[in-house]
Structures are given as C-alpha cells and as structure tokens.
Amino acid sequence: MPFKDRTDAGCQLARALAAYRDQRPVILALPRGGVTVAAEIASVLAAPLDLVLVRKIGVPQQPELAMGAVVDGGAPLIVRNEDVIALANVSETEFKAVCDSELAEIERRRTLYLGNRERVDVAGRTAIIIDDGIATGATIRAALRATRLRKPAKLVLAVPVAPPDIIDQLRSEADDIVCLEEHALFGAIGYYYADFRQVLDQTVIDTLKRFPPQLRPKSKQPVA
Structure with missing residues (x-):
C-alpha cells in the first residue's frame, strides 16, 4: 500500500x-x-x-455514480455531468431532488463543523x-x-x-x-x-x- x-x-x-x-x-x-x-x-x-463543503450529486438508482456536484456558497455552485444525466435518463425533477438533499447535508455539516467560525x-x-x-x-x-x-x-x-x-x-x-x-x-x-x-x-x-x-x-x- x-x-x-x-x-x-x-x-x-x-x-x-x-x-x-x-x-x-x-x-x-x-x-x-x-x-x-x-x-x-x-x-x-x-x-x-x-x-x-462540496457534495456529489449521485444518480438516484446508483448513488455512487456522480451526475454532478454542488458546493456551498452564497449562491451554491452546481456542476452537472450531462453525459451521465442523459445516460441514466434522469429528469430535471429527479436531479433537483437529489441536489436539494445534498444541499441540506452541506448545511448540516456547515453548522456542525464551522458554527460561527x-x-x-x-x-x-x-x-x-x-x-x-x-x-x-x-x-x-x-x-x-x-x-x-x-x-x-x-x-x-x-x-x-x-x-x-x-x-x-x-x-x-x-x-x-x-x-x-x-x-x-x-x-x-x-x-x-x-x-x-x-x-x-x-x-x-x-x-x-x-x-x-x-x-x-x-x-x-x-x-x-
């Protein structure tokens, strides 16, 4: 190793x-x-x-496969992998739902790790x-x-x-x-x-x- x-x-x-x-x-x-x-x-x-604070946006049926990522910020930055989105036939509604879930996890981590730091x-x-x-x-x-x-x-x-x-x-x-x-x-x-x-x-x-x-x-x- x-x-x-x-x-x-x-x-x-x-x-x-x-x-x-x-x-x-x-x-x-x-x-x-x-x-x-x-x-x-x-x-x-x-x-x-x-x-x-960044989170992978995983394909709903295969969450380890990244169809994008989102980064914390005043206006969160979202990076999309259009090839994976198309191949997995992910709708905009599905993409947004996973993205919103990951943003919630980012908020949890920001509060827990950083607080008022x-x-x-x-x-x-x-x-x-x-x-x-x-x-x-x-x-x-x-x-x-x-x-x-x-x-x-x-x-x-x-x-x-x-x-x-x-x-x-x-x-x-x-x-x-x-x-x-x-x-x-x-x-x-x-x-x-x-x-x-x-x-x-x-x-x-x-x-x-x-x-x-x-x-x-x-x-x-x-x-x-």
Missing part, C-alpha cells in the same frame, strides 16, 4: 508541497476524509486550515485544495471552480492518489496539481491505504479547533 493512513498521506504530500510554505498558502480540505490529510499539510506549511479569505493568496484521493473527479472539479470564484492568486490541487486521465482533465481547472500516485487501473481510493477507516464528524471538529482562523499554527518540520 502506498499510504499507511490519511496522516501518512498528509505527511508525504506536505513534503511535496514544501515550496509553497513562503507563499502564504491557505489549505482547503474536503470533509471528511480530506481533513485528516490537510491537517498535516497545514502544520508543515504553517498555514490556516478551512473547508470546502470565521472563514479564511483566500483572495490574493495561494489556495491549496486537499482530498484523500480522486475517483471520478466530480466533487473536486466543483470545489476547484467554486474556489476560483473567490479569486486566489494561485489555485493548487494536491491529492495522494488519482487516475491519470482524471488528473489530465483537471489541469484546466487548477494552476498546479500535485498527485503522489497515479494509477491507470484505478480501484476504490481505499485500496491505496492500509487503514482507510471512516473519518468521524467529531474528528473534523477537533481538527479544526487545532487551527484557529486568526492564528498561524506552529510549524511542524517535515519528516525527511
């Missing part, structure tokens, strides 16, 4: 991202799995940690988006597009593992992509981790408490 667990993946990614330490980066994690990875990177880069402003800074891996790219594409609207000076995507064709498709969405492991014959993301247990809501909450939005965390030196 390339990674022992998400913490190990975060440590390895932090080494690969070391050049960004002096560029005032902001680390943006996709919960829940991306938060554990991102925490290691934020520590090493002495950067603030925040979330990108002040969000980190990424305008004019280097925004680094982190997840624990990419399978289809639907949610990460939506996260990149939503973050681009917040006008970062540079937008970086960093993940431990992904299929090379998906990475190629995402190059137009990010200014830089760091991916440690690219596998053409891609299995589930968990296949590349020895320990891929589910990240709990409480873990996300506890991790964010380690990174107060107005304070720069004490830097953790990268492991050689």
Whole structure:
C-alpha cells in the first residue's frame, strides 16, 4: 500500500508541497476524509486550515455514480455531468431532488463543523485544495471552480492518489496539481491505504479547533 493512513498521506504530500510554505498558502480540505490529510499539510506549511463543503450529486438508482456536484456558497455552485444525466435518463425533477438533499447535508455539516467560525479569505493568496484521493473527479472539479470564484492568486490541487486521465482533465481547472500516485487501473481510493477507516464528524471538529482562523499554527518540520 502506498499510504499507511490519511496522516501518512498528509505527511508525504506536505513534503511535496514544501515550496509553497513562503507563499502564504491557505489549505482547503474536503470533509471528511480530506481533513485528516490537510491537517498535516497545514502544520508543515504553517498555514490556516478551512473547508470546502462540496457534495456529489449521485444518480438516484446508483448513488455512487456522480451526475454532478454542488458546493456551498452564497449562491451554491452546481456542476452537472450531462453525459451521465442523459445516460441514466434522469429528469430535471429527479436531479433537483437529489441536489436539494445534498444541499441540506452541506448545511448540516456547515453548522456542525464551522458554527460561527470565521472563514479564511483566500483572495490574493495561494489556495491549496486537499482530498484523500480522486475517483471520478466530480466533487473536486466543483470545489476547484467554486474556489476560483473567490479569486486566489494561485489555485493548487494536491491529492495522494488519482487516475491519470482524471488528473489530465483537471489541469484546466487548477494552476498546479500535485498527485503522489497515479494509477491507470484505478480501484476504490481505499485500496491505496492500509487503514482507510471512516473519518468521524467529531474528528473534523477537533481538527479544526487545532487551527484557529486568526492564528498561524506552529510549524511542524517535515519528516525527511
């Protein structure tokens, strides 16, 4: 297995991202799995940690198949996969129903994870988006597009593992992509981790408490 667990993946990614330490980066994690990875990177880069609240919009009869994704915001950003919508014969009513359900889950997570926590402003800074891996790219594409609207000076995507064709498709969405492991014959993301247990809501909450939005965390030196 390339990674022992998400913490190990975060440590390895932090080494690969070391050049960004002096560029005032902001680390943006996709919960829940991306938060554990991102925490290691934020520590090493002495950067603030925040979330990108994004949810896959799954086909009603096959929810693991993404027909789009939605990102939290003043006006939620919806990214549609028209090919999947047409192939699965999903009506606009069905699409909206699933989208509304995922928006409700985003609201639940925003209230639970962030409460009244002040969000980190990424305008004019280097925004680094982190997840624990990419399978289809639907949610990460939506996260990149939503973050681009917040006008970062540079937008970086960093993940431990992904299929090379998906990475190629995402190059137009990010200014830089760091991916440690690219596998053409891609299995589930968990296949590349020895320990891929589910990240709990409480873990996300506890991790964010380690990174107060107005304070720069004490830097953790990268492991050689």
